Structure formats: C-alpha cells, structure tokens
Amino acid sequence: MTETLNKEPVTSKATVPANKKEDTVKKVVIICSKGTLEDVYAALIMANGALADGRDAKLFFTFFGLDAITKSxxxxxxxxxxxxxxxxxxMPTMIGGLPGFEKFASYMMKKQMDKLDIPNVxxxxxxxxxGGGEIYACKLAADMFKLEEKDFLPEVKGIITVGDMYALADGEGSHFIFI
Amino acid sequence: METMTMNGQQIELNEEGYMKNPAQWSKEWAHQIAGEYEITLTDKHFEVLNWLREKQAEGVALNIRKVGKSGIVDIKQFYALFPGGPLKVSSRIAGIPKPVSCV
Known part of the structure; x- marks a missing residue:
C-alpha cells in the first residue's frame, strides 16, 4: 500500500533527517579478550548498540573472550x-573466595540484568x-584452547587471523575498541 | 520550539525531528518521514508502526528485542524494514519519542 502524497503543504523548518547528518563513526570493530560476564556484556552491548544506531559492527573474540562464543x-x-x-x-576478599560464592554473585547479576530486559549471551x-553484525573467533586462541568451528555458536562467521581482523576495519570512519 | 506544518496543522518537534505529541500522528506524516529515509511504507511497516504506537501509549519502554518478540517481525526483518537504526527510524516515523534503551 503506497499512497502518493502531495508534499507541497509541508513547510519544514527543522527536520534534518537523522540519517542524512554527517556521521564520522561508521563502523566499530570490537575485540573482546576477556571472558568475565561484565566484559563480554560490554562488548555485546556496544556492538548491538552500534547496529541499533545504524552503524556497522564486527566482533572479534580472542583468548578468554572465546568463552562468550563457545556453545558450552x-x-x-x-x-x-x-x-x-x-x-x-x-566484603572481605576471602568471602568472595568461598565455594559457590562466585556462582551466586553471577546468578544475582544475571537476575538483575534480566529485569532490565538484557538478554543472555x-x-x-x-x-x-x-542486525547484520559479524562475529569472529581468533585463530591463534582457538588453536591454543583446542577449539574448532563445531565448538562455537552458529553465528560465528569464521576463525580468522590477526590480519583478517584488521581487514574487518577497512573503510573510512572505522574504529577499534579493545576489551 | 521547532514546528512543521502539515495539512494546516502545526506539529511540534524536538531538536532531532521527533514528534512531541504522538496524538498528532497521521499516515501522511509517516509517509513523509519515511521518504526522508528512502523507505516506501508497506502494510507490514504500518503493522510495526501501529504496534510501536500502541506499546508506547501503554507506557512500555521499547527496545529492539521487544519488537523482535512482537509476533509481527523478527529482529532481522525489523532491520530490513527500517534500515539505518531500526527503532530510531521507526519511532520517528511512528511519531513517538526517540527510544532511550541501550539494548
């Protein structure tokens, strides 16, 4: 259904369309080297936020960050x-080291995030x-942890080298974020 | 205050061109703003826009994930319908405030 419109009666004083504004940040390449909940979420939220904002996003997981894209x-x-x-x-540090405490703290954190409508990993x-974002695993780290394609989530597009990762940032307005 | 006139009606806008009062929304507004993004609105677009307007009126804090669970479109289709930031763009076309969610 496409009605044809008479655009004449509209006198626009102030509508700069959001997509026509000069935007210098066009792409983010986010490298996530950590496997802790908060670090992984920082990477995911920034990548997703870029896409939601009309920017391109690539994620490269390396070292312990690979946990975030490992099925198990x-x-x-x-x-x-x-x-x-x-x-x-x-809280005394020793309490934090008690068996099960970390699991409990992580559970509480996830519960709080669920309340804020933040999805699981x-x-x-x-x-x-x-949203069109691309997710990659680092080859060297995958080799080191003996992980193969079948161990990763289906959204992982490939296991790539550092050189390939840099190539992801090709183009103007591209930025790196390292976690 | 920023305003634009459409069919003799003064429409109040915020500095980013979002409609201040969703009650002033019309299909003409939707078509006109969609045109700025080079989007030709279809029935599917309007289903999404109506859903957004309904939820916004109910006071729901909207985000892309919720649209994906609306039963109207999944997230991939939502991105395809409104390229360039789906919730941002669709909210402007739907005449509702710019979303404030980080997810």
Missing part, C-alpha cells in the same frame, strides 16, 4: 568476586547477527 560456556559466564576491588568493597549474539 556462553550462557555460564561469571563475574569475578576475587581480585575485583569494585565488587562489594565492604546466546540471545544477544543472535540479535547482533540478525
């Missing part, structure tokens, strides 16, 4: 309760893929 681990990431001074600063990756 993606939805079981933890937040560190030891060696993390920002986590409950009044696998759903987030599906969303990024659906």
């Amino acid at each position: 681990k993606a939805d079981h990431l933890h937040t560190a309760t030891v060696g993390n001074p920002a986590f409950m600063p009044a 696998t759903e987030f990756i599906e969303m990024i893929d659906a």
Whole structure:
C-alpha cells in the first residue's frame, strides 16, 4: 500500500533527517579478550548498540573472550568476586573466595540484568547477527584452547587471523575498541 | 520550539525531528518521514508502526528485542524494514519519542 502524497503543504523548518547528518563513526570493530560476564556484556552491548544506531559492527573474540562464543560456556559466564576491588568493597576478599560464592554473585547479576530486559549471551549474539553484525573467533586462541568451528555458536562467521581482523576495519570512519 | 506544518496543522518537534505529541500522528506524516529515509511504507511497516504506537501509549519502554518478540517481525526483518537504526527510524516515523534503551 503506497499512497502518493502531495508534499507541497509541508513547510519544514527543522527536520534534518537523522540519517542524512554527517556521521564520522561508521563502523566499530570490537575485540573482546576477556571472558568475565561484565566484559563480554560490554562488548555485546556496544556492538548491538552500534547496529541499533545504524552503524556497522564486527566482533572479534580472542583468548578468554572465546568463552562468550563457545556453545558450552556462553550462557555460564561469571563475574569475578576475587581480585575485583569494585565488587562489594565492604566484603572481605576471602568471602568472595568461598565455594559457590562466585556462582551466586553471577546468578544475582544475571537476575538483575534480566529485569532490565538484557538478554543472555546466546540471545544477544543472535540479535547482533540478525542486525547484520559479524562475529569472529581468533585463530591463534582457538588453536591454543583446542577449539574448532563445531565448538562455537552458529553465528560465528569464521576463525580468522590477526590480519583478517584488521581487514574487518577497512573503510573510512572505522574504529577499534579493545576489551 | 521547532514546528512543521502539515495539512494546516502545526506539529511540534524536538531538536532531532521527533514528534512531541504522538496524538498528532497521521499516515501522511509517516509517509513523509519515511521518504526522508528512502523507505516506501508497506502494510507490514504500518503493522510495526501501529504496534510501536500502541506499546508506547501503554507506557512500555521499547527496545529492539521487544519488537523482535512482537509476533509481527523478527529482529532481522525489523532491520530490513527500517534500515539505518531500526527503532530510531521507526519511532520517528511512528511519531513517538526517540527510544532511550541501550539494548
């Protein structure tokens, strides 16, 4: 259904279409080298946010970041309760080291995120893929952890080298973010 | 205040061109704004726009994930219908405020 419109009666004073504005950030390449819950989420939120904003996004997971795209681990990431001074600063570090505490803290964190309508890792990756974002695994890290394509989520487009990763940033207005 | 006139009606806009009062929305507005994004609106677009307007009126904080679960479109289709930032663009066409969600 496409009605033809008479555009004459419209006197536009102030409509600069959002997509016609000069935008210098056109693409983000986000490298995620960490496997902790908060670091992985930072990468996912920035990638998804770029797409939602009409920008291009590529994600490159390396080292422990590979956990985020490994089938058996993606939805079981933890937040560190030891060696993390920002986590409950009044709590003695030893408590954070008690068996099961990290699991409990991660569970509480995930519950809070669920309230804010933040999806779990696998759903987030599906969303990024659906939005046209591309997800890659680092070859060297995959070799090191003995991971193959079958171990990764289906949205992972490939296991690539550092050189390939740089090539993802080709073009003007491209930016790197390292986590 | 920024305004534009459409069919003799003064429409109030914010500085980014989003409609301030969703009640002033019309199909003409939708077609006109969609044109700025080079989008030709189809029935499917209007289904999404109506859904967005309904949910916004109910006070729902909208995000792309919710649209994906609306039963009207999945996320991939949503991106395809409104290229260049689907919720941002569709909200402007739907005459509702710019979404504030980070997800």
